Amino acid sequence: MSTVSAPGQARPVTPVGLLADRLEALAVRAECEAPGLAGELTELTRLAGGLESYVDRHTSPAGRNLVDLAAATARHDWTAHAGTGLEQEMLSGHVEGQFLQILTAATGARRVLDVGMFTGYSALAMAQALPDGGRVVACEVDARVAAMASASFRAATHGDRIEIRLGPAGDTLRELAGAGQRFDLVFIDADKAGYADYLSVVLDALLAPGGLIVVDNTLMQGLPWTAPGSTPNAHAIGAFNDAVTADDRVRQVLLPLRDGITLIQRISEGST
Numbered sequence: 001m002s003t004v005s006a007p008g009q010a011r012p013v014t015p016v017g018l019l020a021d022r023l024e025a026l027a028v029r030a031e032c033e034a035p036g037l038a039g040e041l042t043e044l045t046r047l048a049g050g051l052e053s054y055v056d057r058h059t060s061p062a063g064r065n066l067v068d069l070a071a072a073t074a075r076h077d078w079t080a081h082a083g084t085g086l087e088q089e090m091l092s093g094h095v096e097g098q099f100l101q102i103l104t105a106a107t108g109a110r111r112v113l114d115v116g117m118f119t120g121y122s123a124l125a126m127a128q129a130l131p132d133g134g135r136v137v138a139c140e141v142d143a144r145v146a147a148m149a150s151a152s153f154r155a156a157t158h159g160d161r162i163e164i165r166l167g168p169a170g171d172t173l174r175e176l177a178g179a180g181q182r183f184d185l186v187f188i189d190a191d192k193a194g195y196a197d198y199l200s201v202v203l204d205a206l207l208a209p210g211g212l213i214v215v216d217n218t219l220m221q222g223l224p225w226t227a228p229g230s231t232p233n234a235h236a237i238g239a240f241n242d243a244v245t246a247d248d249r250v251r252q253v254l255l256p257l258r259d260g261i262t263l264i265q266r267i268s269e270g271s272t
């Protein structure tokens with residue numbers, strides 16, 4: 001049986017989305033099995049299930065090119081990518097896109113590194129928030145999604161600010177480091193097993209002074225505390241979060257936005 005969602009119908013992939021789904025199923029069961037609990041479970045379903053759409057409605061709308069890119073990703077037949085793990089739910093989307101755009105503008109970033117481009121949502125969001133002359137280098141290992149991203153970038157305002165680097169991100173990051181490149185903002189959203197390595201190269205060589213690192217999926221659907229080590233991703237993210245917490249070169253905050261976003265800064269000498 002395919003686990004790929006029907007086009008346009010993404011399944012929940014955040015802790016609160018999964019919670020709402022489970023509560024809804026319980027509320028339906030309770031109507032027959034425990035009618036006294038059904039009302040309260042329905043209330044809890046509204047509390048959990050309404051959160052993400054409330055956040056969505058109170059976040060500035062995405063621009064036309066990003067809406068088109070997300071729609072093309074949702075329409076795409078992901079069954080053709082069976083076995084790759086690629087699916088429409090990988091797209092970061094509206095709220096994260098706005099968050100990245102605000103970070104890009106607020107930090108005054110001019111050079112951005114996108115690690116894990118997929119169909120290009122985060123790369124385009126950040127590119128469109130850069131000042132003139134700004135650049136995004138976007139890393140992606142899968143040629144087919146890179147081609148989808150490339151087509152969207154060609155049709156988008158400021159899509160020409162994005163340079164796609166096709167290949168394993170670890171190799172690309174080392175090439176960029178060898179070429180002396182530096183980035184003001186780095187978004188890490190590729191294979192979770194690679195996160196520790198990507199962070200290490202970024203901190204050692206790629207992060208410009210005062211730069212900001214943004215890491216996606218650091219709540220990993222709640223698995224790091226509900227079922228640590230139960231899947232390779234749960235293990236990788238649990239270990240990554242612990243390592244960042246113990247790393248005295250950095251300070252960080254884990255925000256419970258969508259599936260968790262961690263902001264990381266290098267602590268400069270003399271700062272608190």
Ligand SMILES: C[S@@+](CC[C@H](N)C(=O)[O-])C[C@H]1O[C@@H](n2cnc3c(N)ncnc32)[C@H](O)[C@@H]1O
Nearest residue numbers: 090091092116118121122140141168169190191
């Ligand atoms: C969660 S998606 C990225 C979503 C994207 N940032 C967005 O905003 O929609 C993860 C992407 O990382 C890519 N990826 C996985 N392993 C990789 C690797 N070793 N090097 C480069 N990209 C990788 C996958 O092919 C996938 O497209």
